[in-house]
Amino acid sequence: MSAAEANHLGQLGQGQQPEAAAGSAAEPLRTPLEQPLAFTLRVPATSANLGPGYDSMGLALELRDEIEVEARPRKNPAQPAVDVVVVGEGAADLPTDASHLVVAVVEKILAAKGYSLPDLSVRATNVIPHSRGLGSSAAAIVTA
Numbered sequence: 054m055s056a057a058e059a060n061h062l063g064q065l066g067q068g069q070q071p072e073a074a075a076g077s078a079a080e081p082l083r084t085p086l087e088q089p090l091a092f093t094l095r096v097p098a099t100s101a102n103l104g105p106g107y108d109s110m111g112l113a114l115e116l117r118d119e120i121e122v123e124a125r126p127r128k129n130p131a132q133p134a135v136d137v138v139v140v141g142e143g144a145a146d147l148p149t150d151a152s153h154l155v156v157a158v159v160e161k162i163l164a165a166k167g168y169s170l171p172d173l174s175v176r177a178t179n180v181i182p183h184s185r186g187l188g189s190s191a192a193a194i195v196t197a
Contacts, residue, residue, distance in 0.1 A: 086171045091123040094196045098181040099188035116187065120155060120196040121176040127169070134172040142179035142189070153177070154193045 098116035127133055135151040147153060151160065151170070155177065160170045181189040 083168050086124055086126045089123060089125045091121075093119060093121045095119045096192040096195050099191065100186070114187065116181050118181050118189070118192045118196070119178040120193075121178075123174040125172040125174075127172050133170045135170070135175075136173070137175045137177065140176070140178045142181060143183050144179070147177070147179075154190070155196055158194055 095117045097113040099111050099113055135156055137149040137153045139147045163170055181187050181192055183189045
């Protein structure tokens, strides 16, 4: 990325009131990748509302979700290929396409920066129990 592009990304939406930017035509989305990129993230479960601390105190627990991602340049410029495999908690219920929470958040973040979603392969190994107050949704969003 050139210095001019980096400077432009840092200024998107800067200095304009929301109503001033609302009628502006959006720039076409750019392709974020020139070569494949793979990485793994591990995010701990959390517990909030500890006694008198309410939401001001919490702790990270040893339970960790793991997200493995391989991002590749799009083969089809019109549509990203997205493949999600879910193992563990929620494997039978969670989506395995672009509607998966991690992919949806990544897509929104990239679009806000002016980039299109690349082709993605995601493997989510979920250990944090869902709907138990241990931050499984927050962990998914943090990995994005």
